[in-house]
Amino acid sequence: MSDFSNITRVPRAFEPDLGQDALNVLPALEGQQAELIHGAAGCSPYLKSLILKEADWLQSALDGPDSAVAKLFEDVPNSDAKAMPVTLREAKRRIALLTGLADLGGVWSLEKVTQVLTQFADLAVNSALRTSIAAEIARGKLPGMTQDNIADAGGMTVLAMGKMGAFELNYSSDIDLICLFDETRFDPADFHDARASFVRATRRMAAMLNDLTGEGYVFRTDLRLRPDPGVTPVCMAMEAAERYYESLGRTWERAAYIKARPCAGDLKAGARFLQTLTPFVWRKHLDFAAIQDAHDMRLRYREHKGLGGAFKLREHNMKLGRGGIREIEFFTQTRQIIAGGRDPELRVRGTVEGLKVLSAKGWVPEDAARDLSDHYRAHREVEHRLQMLRDAQTHSLPNSDEGFARLAAFMGREDAELRNDLKHRLDAVHALTEGFFAPDAKPAPQSHGFDKDVVQHWQTYPALRSERAVEIFERLKPDILGRLANTAKPDEALLAFDGFLSGLPAGVQLFSLFEANPQLIDLLIDIVGTAPALARHLSRNAAVFDAVIAGSFFNEWLGVDALSAELSDILVRESDYERQLDATRRWAKEWHFSIGVHHLRGLSSAAQIATRYAELAHACLHALWPIVAQHFAQKHGPMPGRGAVIVGMGSLGAGRLNATSDLDLIIIYDADGVEMSEGKRPLPVRQYYARLTQAMVTAITAPMAQGRLYEVDMRLRPSGTQGPVATSWQSFQDYQRNKAWLWEHLALTRARVIAGEPSLGADVENLRREIVSRARAPEMVLTEVAKMRTRIQAAKQASFWDGKLGEGRLQDIELIGQAGLLVGGSEARDIEVGLEQSVALGWIDTAQIVALQRSYRLFWQMQLSTKLLSEKVIVDEHMPYVIGQGGLAFLLRETAFDSLDDLRAGVSETAQDAADVLRTVLKSVEES
Numbered sequence: 001m002s003d004f005s006n007i008t009r010v011p012r013a014f015e016p017d018l019g020q021d022a023l024n025v026l027p028a029l030e031g032q033q034a035e036l037i038h039g040a041a042g043c044s045p046y047l048k049s050l051i052l053k054e055a056d057w058l059q060s061a062l063d064g065p066d067s068a069v070a071k072l073f074e075d076v077p078n079s080d081a082k083a084m085p086v087t088l089r090e091a092k093r094r095i096a097l098l099t100g101l102a103d104l105g106g107v108w109s110l111e112k113v114t115q116v117l118t119q120f121a122d123l124a125v126n127s128a129l130r131t132s133i134a135a136e137i138a139r140g141k142l143p144g145m146t147q148d149n150i151a152d153a154g155g156m157t158v159l160a161m162g163k164m165g166a167f168e169l170n171y172s173s174d175i176d177l178i179c180l181f182d183e184t185r186f187d188p189a190d191f192h193d194a195r196a197s198f199v200r201a202t203r204r205m206a207a208m209l210n211d212l213t214g215e216g217y218v219f220r221t222d223l224r225l226r227p228d229p230g231v232t233p234v235c236m237a238m239e240a241a242e243r244y245y246e247s248l249g250r251t252w253e254r255a256a257y258i259k260a261r262p263c264a265g266d267l268k269a270g271a272r273f274l275q276t277l278t279p280f281v282w283r284k285h286l287d288f289a290a291i292q293d294a295h296d297m298r299l300r301y302r303e304h305k306g307l308g309g310a311f312k313l314r315e316h317n318m319k320l321g322r323g324g325i326r327e328i329e330f331f332t333q334t335r336q337i338i339a340g341g342r343d344p345e346l347r348v349r350g351t352v353e354g355l356k357v358l359s360a361k362g363w364v365p366e367d368a369a370r371d372l373s374d375h376y377r378a379h380r381e382v383e384h385r386l387q388m389l390r391d392a393q394t395h396s397l398p399n400s401d402e403g404f405a406r407l408a409a410f411m412g413r414e415d416a417e418l419r420n421d422l423k424h425r426l427d428a429v430h431a432l433t434e435g436f437f438a439p440d441a442k443p444a445p446q447s448h449g450f451d452k453d454v455v456q457h458w459q460t461y462p463a464l465r466s467e468r469a470v471e472i473f474e475r476l477k478p479d480i481l482g483r484l485a486n487t488a489k490p491d492e493a494l495l496a497f498d499g500f501l502s503g504l505p506a507g508v509q510l511f512s513l514f515e516a517n518p519q520l521i522d523l524l525i526d527i528v529g530t531a532p533a534l535a536r537h538l539s540r541n542a543a544v545f546d547a548v549i550a551g552s553f554f555n556e557w558l559g560v561d562a563l564s565a566e567l568s569d570i571l572v573r574e575s576d577y578e579r580q581l582d583a584t585r586r587w588a589k590e591w592h593f594s595i596g597v598h599h600l601r602g603l604s605s606a607a608q609i610a611t612r613y614a615e616l617a618h619a620c621l622h623a624l625w626p627i628v629a630q631h632f633a634q635k636h637g638p639m640p641g642r643g644a645v646i647v648g649m650g651s652l653g654a655g656r657l658n659a660t661s662d663l664d665l666i667i668i669y670d671a672d673g674v675e676m677s678e679g680k681r682p683l684p685v686r687q688y689y690a691r692l693t694q695a696m697v698t699a700i701t702a703p704m705a706q707g708r709l710y711e712v713d714m715r716l717r718p719s720g721t722q723g724p725v726a727t728s729w730q731s732f733q734d735y736q737r738n739k740a741w742l743w744e745h746l747a748l749t750r751a752r753v754i755a756g757e758p759s760l761g762a763d764v765e766n767l768r769r770e771i772v773s774r775a776r777a778p779e780m781v782l783t784e785v786a787k788m789r790t791r792i793q794a795a796k797q798a799s800f801w802d803g804k805l806g807e808g809r810l811q812d813i814e815l816i817g818q819a820g821l822l823v824g825g826s827e828a829r830d831i832e833v834g835l836e837q838s839v840a841l842g843w844i845d846t847a848q849i850v851a852l853q854r855s856y857r858l859f860w861q862m863q864l865s866t867k868l869l870s871e872k873v874i875v876d877e878h879m880p881y882v883i884g885q886g887g888l889a890f891l892l893r894e895t896a897f898d899s900l901d902d903l904r905a906g907v908s909e910t911a912q913d914a915a916d917v918l919r920t921v922l923k924s925v926e927e928s
Contacts (some may be wrong), residue, residue, distance in 0.1 A: 534597075
């Protein structure tokens with residue numbers, strides 16, 4: 001526990017002492033305690049008056065400020081209603097005196113001083129509120145409420161805003177409050193009487209705190225931060241406040257709610273209200289447009305307070321002036337607003353705390369956060385000394401040499417040293433924050449030799465329909481054109497960028513993001529110049545750029561378990577089902593974009609890229625399945641029996657997808673003897689799981705605000721499109737053991753349980769292994785594969801640039817690989833393992849497997865690359881125009897060819913070699 005024996009500094013007295021009166025009432029003081037009292041009184045007339053008025057109490061308080069504060073906090077609530085105004089004013093004097101001395105003596109840190117001041121403000125507001133509410137209840141004016149409801153103020157809550165909300169009150173702060181009541185606690189017929197009663201209680205509470213009497217005042221109280229204060233009552237219904245913020249809330253109000261917290265009355269209701277405002281305060285996307293709003297607010301403050309013009313130290317406003325406290329707060333809060341919607345850890349109230357977490361998350365450089373925190377503490381210390389001088393709510397430095405000398409003495413420093421330090425800190429804060437809010441103006445646009453018609457046409461696009469978007473884009477345009485001019489094919493890059501820009505539905509957010517993060521322009525130009533399909537995706541989903549500058553975009557791949565956990569955490573925070581589906585899409589698109597960029601920039605191999613697309617899909621299904629099941633259960637009850645599992649088939653089961661792959665799925669359920677579900681609207685088991693399956697497919701495929709998640713194909717289920725969409729476990733076992741076609745057993749070689757009930761999943765996997773390991777005549781399997789191959793080639797026309805279809809390509813090789821897995825009884829899902837099994841079975845020799853492996857790898861690389869470059873199958877003769885020079889360079893790099901002619905020849909030769917091998921293998925069984 002701290003006490004005044006731990007004094008570490010004493011202000012240098014400006015006046016000699018307290019005089020004989022003080023010596024008579026403080027006879028026991030000696031040493032540093034006496035020096036502290038005399039020094040404080042010598043520098044501050046206000047502290048001198050408090051010392052003289054509270055001398056008797058002060059002697060006991062000096063034994064330990066912490067215990068003195070605790071005793072004050074214990075005594076105040078016990079005061080009766082009539083005495084409460086005087087009790088609060090007396091307590092405020094004593095808290096002011098105690099914190100002043102503890103601050104001056106170095107007994108308490110700045111944070112402890114502001115915390116104690118804020119805790120007393122909470123106590124004062126709560127005491128005044130309860131006293132006022134008790135009066136309303138005693139008069140029968142608050143419908144339905146009794147003395148038992150005084151503790152939670154009958155449903156009224158007071159939100160502490162600004163410095164009070166962040167536990168940062170200064171020595172002479174006013175307090176900003178928003179008063180609300182929970183209208184759901186009253187019958188609709190009583191609403192108006194309840195509101196009138198809460199309005200009276202609010203006014204009485206404010207007067208008890210704010211009015212200046214012979215005993216002084218408690219806190220200057222401001223209620224004007226509420227919605228539309230010119231026309232709304234001083235205490236509003238929560239529902240009305242919610243509607244205001246949803247429809248009319250402004251950026252400055254979002255910033256204000258960063259620090260908001262319930263401080264008095266019904267704290268639980270206040271917490272619920274703040275939770276409902278989360279989407280308003282914390283936007284889902286990185287909100288760089290807030291930078292301009294914050295900059296405009298700063299300029300309006302300065303203009304309103306007359307704080308513009310040339311910098312001078314005299315009368316400089318330490319709060320609102322250049323390099324002052326407000327600039328540090330705006331800098332911190334704006335960065336929190338930008339990214340806090342994506343990262344809840346940024347949603348802290350304190351300024352220093354905010355800088356610390358922003359630095360830890362990479363949003364503010366560590367040295368900048370450290371320096372701004374240091375400057376903030378120093379500024380607040382100066383602010384406290386200015387206010388201690390005469391209990392004035394001032395932030396302005398002295399306007400005279402004598403005033404500076406007194407302030408310097410009060411801070412235990414030399415006059416010149418203080419002035420130099422102030423100027424240095426104010427300049428440093430301005431330099432650190434001004435570049436963020438008002439970056440240097442960009443040079444005038446230059447044509448760089450580009451087609452002026454293309455550039456001029458940009459102003460007609462939807463993204464540039466607002467004045468603000470145009471203003472930001474005009475600052476960006478010189479940089480964008482310059483970067484486009486430096487690409488290998490400038491005209492081609494310009495047209496690709498034009499295509500991206502034309503597809504943007506709006507521009508302010510994205511342009512603001514580019515202005516704050518110029519490195520993203522390079523990434524965009526790299527993408528539009530290389531992968532037009534990815535650029536078109538970007539124009540429709542520009543928010544995925546958020547992922548580049550938030551989180552671990554270029555870090556190591558997380559893996560399916562960590563991805564599932566990350567998405568599950570996001571979905572838990574969303575209470576609404578549709579919001580959960582949209583959140584899944586938004587999250588998946590960001591990761592999908594990340595995989596594409598890693599591929600485009602050569603940061604990962606083709607095999608890694610294919611695995612990552614599959615693991616991303618796996619994670620989405622794993623996290624989304626319980627959400628869909630829970631939502632479905634609200635009507636029809638939880639899953640009857642053992643539950644169900646989702647089985648991934650085809651490339652998903654094998655763990656290899658490309659950028660546009662759909663998902664082959666089967667859903668298997670085990671009723672375990674149960675016939676009906678148990679819920680509000682129970683369903684027969686078969687109907688239950690059929691409708692649950694449909695709900696899951698809809699959750700994946702429905703076009704929502706964030707688009708579709710994936711396309712789904714369920715034709716690989718037993719009996720195909722003729723069978724039920726969900727298959728019972730008993731039926732699935734019987735079908736696979738007794739009725740399935742060989743091609744369905746081939747499909748099982750790559751099946752994988754993706755999500756659902758673990759024990760059922762284990763049973764499904766055991767059945768898969770049982771079926772795969774069953775003894776089969778190799779000749780029979782190869783004969784069936786040959787027939788399937790013939791049917792596929794007759795049914796599907798292949799394009800030259802399609803890596804999947806055609807002789808000697810992916811699907812062709814997968815048939816023989818799956819046959820090798822099946823006849824060899826392998827549990828692996830890897831086609832290349834199946835090719836090795838084919839060698840062991842004597843179907844192919846070591847030279848032939850090399851040809852098949854080379855083809856399989858080349859066409860996977862080609863399929864991955866072309867699907868990233870184009871959403872549609874590329875027609876051969878249009879190929880150079882569809883993907884452009886940048887796309888061609890990427891494709892050549894991925895396939896290891898030097899030119900398009902070499903690639904064409906290599907594709908033809910490789911496919912032919914593989915096809916020859918397959919024809920040789922399958923011809924032998926066809927002839928036998």
